[in-house]
Amino acid sequence: xxxxxxxxxxxxxxxAAFRRVAEMGFEGLRLRQVAEDVGIDHSTLHHHxxxxxDLVGAVAEYTTRHFWAAAPQSAEPAAALREHLAALRRMxxxxxxxxxxxxxxxxxxxxxxxxxxxxxxxxxxxxxxLTGVLAAGAAQGVWARPVEPxxxxxxxxxxxxxxxxxxxxxxxxxEQLEALLIGGASGNAEGERQ
Amino acid sequence: xxxxxxxxxxxxxxxAAFRRVAEMGFEGLRLRQVAEDVGIDHSTLHHHxxxxxDLVGAVAEYTTRHFWAAAPQSAEPAAALREHLAALRRMxxxxxxxxxxxxxxxxxxxxxxxxxxxxxxxxxxxxxxLTGVLAAGAAQGVWARPVEPxxxxxxxxxxxxxxxxxxxxxxxxxEQLEALLIGGASGNAEGERQ
Amino acid sequence: xxxxxxxxxxxxxxxAAFRRVAEMGFEGLRLRQVAEDVGIDHSTLHHHxxxxxDLVGAVAEYTTRHFWAAAPQSAEPAAALREHLAALRRMxxxxxxxxxxxxxxxxxxxxxxxxxxxxxxxxxxxxxxLTGVLAAGAAQGVWARPVEPxxxxxxxxxxxxxxxxxxxxxxxxxEQLEALLIGGASGNAEGERQ
Amino acid sequence: xxxxxxxxxxxxxxxAAFRRVAEMGFEGLRLRQVAEDVGIDHSTLHHHxxxxxDLVGAVAEYTTRHFWAAAPQSAEPAAALREHLAALRRMxxxxxxxxxxxxxxxxxxxxxxxxxxxxxxxxxxxxxxLTGVLAAGAAQGVWARPVEPxxxxxxxxxxxxxxxxxxxxxxxxxEQLEALLIGGASGNAEGERQ
DNA sequence: GATGAATGAGATTTCATTCAT
DNA sequence: AATGAATGAAATCTCATTCAT
Numbered sequence: 001x002x003x004x005x006x007x008x009x010x011x012x013x014x015x016a017a018f019r020r021v022a023e024m025g026f027e028g029l030r031l032r033q034v035a036e037d038v039g040i041d042h043s044t045l046h047h048h049x050x051x052x053x054d055l056v057g058a059v060a061e062y063t064t065r066h067f068w069a070a071a072p073q074s075a076e077p078a079a080a081l082r083e084h085l086a087a088l089r090r091m092x093x094x095x096x097x098x099x100x101x102x103x104x105x106x107x108x109x110x111x112x113x114x115x116x117x118x119x120x121x122x123x124x125x126x127x128x129x130l131t132g133v134l135a136a137g138a139a140q141g142v143w144a145r146p147v148e149p150x151x152x153x154x155x156x157x158x159x160x161x162x163x164x165x166x167x168x169x170x171x172x173x174x175e176q177l178e179a180l181l182i183g184g185a186s187g188n189a190e191g192e193r194q
Numbered sequence: 195x196x197x198x199x200x201x202x203x204x205x206x207x208x209x210a211a212f213r214r215v216a217e218m219g220f221e222g223l224r225l226r227q228v229a230e231d232v233g234i235d236h237s238t239l240h241h242h243x244x245x246x247x248d249l250v251g252a253v254a255e256y257t258t259r260h261f262w263a264a265a266p267q268s269a270e271p272a273a274a275l276r277e278h279l280a281a282l283r284r285m286x287x288x289x290x291x292x293x294x295x296x297x298x299x300x301x302x303x304x305x306x307x308x309x310x311x312x313x314x315x316x317x318x319x320x321x322x323x324l325t326g327v328l329a330a331g332a333a334q335g336v337w338a339r340p341v342e343p344x345x346x347x348x349x350x351x352x353x354x355x356x357x358x359x360x361x362x363x364x365x366x367x368x369e370q371l372e373a374l375l376i377g378g379a380s381g382n383a384e385g386e387r388q
Numbered sequence: 389x390x391x392x393x394x395x396x397x398x399x400x401x402x403x404a405a406f407r408r409v410a411e412m413g414f415e416g417l418r419l420r421q422v423a424e425d426v427g428i429d430h431s432t433l434h435h436h437x438x439x440x441x442d443l444v445g446a447v448a449e450y451t452t453r454h455f456w457a458a459a460p461q462s463a464e465p466a467a468a469l470r471e472h473l474a475a476l477r478r479m480x481x482x483x484x485x486x487x488x489x490x491x492x493x494x495x496x497x498x499x500x501x502x503x504x505x506x507x508x509x510x511x512x513x514x515x516x517x518l519t520g521v522l523a524a525g526a527a528q529g530v531w532a533r534p535v536e537p538x539x540x541x542x543x544x545x546x547x548x549x550x551x552x553x554x555x556x557x558x559x560x561x562x563e564q565l566e567a568l569l570i571g572g573a574s575g576n577a578e579g580e581r582q
Numbered sequence: 583x584x585x586x587x588x589x590x591x592x593x594x595x596x597x598a599a600f601r602r603v604a605e606m607g608f609e610g611l612r613l614r615q616v617a618e619d620v621g622i623d624h625s626t627l628h629h630h631x632x633x634x635x636d637l638v639g640a641v642a643e644y645t646t647r648h649f650w651a652a653a654p655q656s657a658e659p660a661a662a663l664r665e666h667l668a669a670l671r672r673m674x675x676x677x678x679x680x681x682x683x684x685x686x687x688x689x690x691x692x693x694x695x696x697x698x699x700x701x702x703x704x705x706x707x708x709x710x711x712l713t714g715v716l717a718a719g720a721a722q723g724v725w726a727r728p729v730e731p732x733x734x735x736x737x738x739x740x741x742x743x744x745x746x747x748x749x750x751x752x753x754x755x756x757e758q759l760e761a762l763l764i765g766g767a768s769g770n771a772e773g774e775r776q
Numbered sequence: 777g778a779t780g781a782a783t784g785a786g787a788t789t790t791c792a793t794t795c796a797t
Numbered sequence: 798a799a800t801g802a803a804t805g806a807a808a809t810c811t812c813a814t815t816c817a818t
Contacts, residue, residue, distance in 0.1 A: 546743075
């Protein structure tokens with residue numbers, strides 16, 4: 001072990017693969033380039049990942065892992081939702097690569113069970129958190145209109161996925177969603193728009 | 195000319211390519227297979243499309259063209275919106291291939307200017323129609339809450355894009371969106387869910 | 389017959405092919421481009437030349453035909469030789485394409501009997517003329533040193549072929565050859581050099 | 583590494599490519615055949631030479647390298663020239679392939695800078711050697727007629743290039759050249775002719 | 777863990793040629 | 798004479814993967 005930490009090379013490779021996917025899509029992912037980016041021979045890459053699919057699976061985990069940072073912290077439902085959407089908006093703006101790769105993974109998951117599993121796991125966690133927040137809010141009657149938590153969860157998730165690739169419109173969509181769910185923000189959120 | 199109709203072969207090739215993309219993604223698009231699907235030699239394909247990109251560009255047009263069918267007809271804003279979402283929900287359920295390819299195209303457009311142009315053209319038309327409907331509704335005060343048409347348009351588009359790949363949850367997201375925008379349907383639209 | 393003159397298209401095609409060979413070598417000769425240069429469909433070219441080889445054969449004839457212009461006119465041997473070399477030097481400088489294609493043809497002739505025949509015919513005529521001049525000069529004792537016409541012919545031909553591709557040094561080589569054969573020019577031909 | 587010697591495969595490939603060019607010209611150079619000749623898969627060839635041009639460049643070096651063997655050794659100018667021409671005549675007769683490929687390279691160099699550079703380097707060395715010999719001879723007054731070394735060099739090079747493809751006439755041209763430059767041999771060297 | 781050579785399957789593209797119209 | 802569609806052979810190059818060292 002040269003680096004001293006086990007799996008360091010592995011991590012470097014995953015990060016490099018992630019970067020390549022963000023830039024060129026899975027269509028343009030080349031193991032040789034990934035190895036080169038890390039500074040090792042391309043055949044050495046196979047010591048860490050037996051097949052390309054294995055590496056792709058690791059990229060899926062690596063990518064989804066970052067989204068835990070967007071989990072809401074606040075105990076108050078309306079604040080938690082606002083917080084969550086704000087965190088996601090920041091990610092969309094600051095780390096578009098993460099969102100692009102998520103979109104790539106959703107498509108890739110259609111043909112790659114390992115990726116599908118990783119994405120489902122990721123979404124399951126997300127759904128759970130969101131449904132919790134929405135249910136709490138419903139129980140406390142904080143939403144502008146009565147919503148069914150499970151159903152509203154899908155709308156929130158859909159909205160996020162729908163603006164993944166277009167940071168330009170993310171703020172608007174989120175703002176409108178908040179306005180409809182939480183209310184009161186409909187006409188006074190101009191400062192948020194770009 | 196075997197079929198006698200000009201460009202028939204071209205159309206067949208585009209349709210075949212579309213099918214392959216729907217199944218395997220652009221990642222898995224192979225000109226040889228496309229030609230085989232149509233029953234011609236793969237070198238003849240280059241007689242109709244000089245490069246792969248040209249074929250892909252044609253697929254982009256072919257795909258987006260189908261979405262005109264989902265344009266709302268009704269003159270009444272609330273009905274038009276409902277109609278539009280219903281039509282889209284039907285497409286998502288009956289023609290998942292169209293939606294999948296749209297998602298593929300959005301990603302491909304990031305590296306292929308011809309595709310990007312086709313998608314932007316498509317979206318511009320969609321935006322225009324939606325904003326028209328939403329503005330009309332706002333003028334007539336039919337929405338549950340005051341909305342800014344341009345902003346709400348982004349939410350609708352995002353929602354559609356967000357459920358493109360998951361017919362399973364499309365109905366729920368659309369139902370919630372309608373409930374929030376039009377009102378009255380909140381929680382009692384279980385009949386729509388599968 | 390559109391052009392009114394029989395074989396006009398044929399001639400155009402040969403000329404276009406010649407130009408392509410001059411530019412890109414036989415390596416880069418493409419029937420499609422030749423047809424395009426002339427403004428006809430590439431399959432129409434086959435009405436004029438059944439195969440590529442046929443066209444190449446025609447190019448060989450076309451090219452060698454131009455060299456009759458360099459045949460010496462003068463009756464006086466020394467003047468005839470000088471005249472001949474001067475004419476060739478002018479061709480090398482003004483029509484490098486002709487010389488380049490000749491070099492291409494010499495190589496191509498190694499694998500293409502039709503080309504080989506054309507080139508041999510061309511060289512046979514050249515040899516005859518040159519040997520005639522050199523023999524006449526020998527009979528009249530005009531050469532600086534006694535030469536055997538047939539042998540000296542080879543030296544002259546070799547010299548010309550040897551500078552075919554390098555107009556830059558053609559004058560020098562010819563000047564030196566004249567100086568050795570005719571004499572007297574060894575030190576006073578500076579005006580000829582570039 | 584099978585052979586144990588670094589670059590052995592590379593050398594084999596260059597030699598095989600050289601042979602193919604000698605036989606079929608650059609026009610007929612096929613990487614697949616070259617690889618086959620050496621007994622490796624054609625894709626492995628790309629491991630050693632990234633592109634065809636790279637291989638062609640190596641062939642240029644390989645070919646020109648052989649001509650050092652024809653450099654004159656003798657210190658005496660007339661002997662050195664005679665020696666040089668004799669060595670070249672032997673090469674033309676014994677290794678016509680080397681001369682043919684040189685002719686191919688001169689033509690290819692018109693479109694391939696790497697080849698052009700190799701050929702120019704080769705010729706520069708040749709010119710230097712020849713001019714040295716001719717200058718020494720001029721200083722010692724050993725030539726039949728006063729010659730300017732740089733100019734005469736071009737005549738010698740042109741003559742060699744001019745008979746490259748026709749071993750049949752090489753002896754005659756060289757003999758005549760020697761006779762004119764060195765003198766004394768004019769017309770009585772029949773023994774050399776075939 | 778790392779390397780370089782090798783593989784084999786395959787991808788896009790090119791091109792001379794043919795054929796029906 | 799001309800065209801456009803089609804063909805099939807082939808060419809260069811790519812890439813994931815394997816193996817011996």
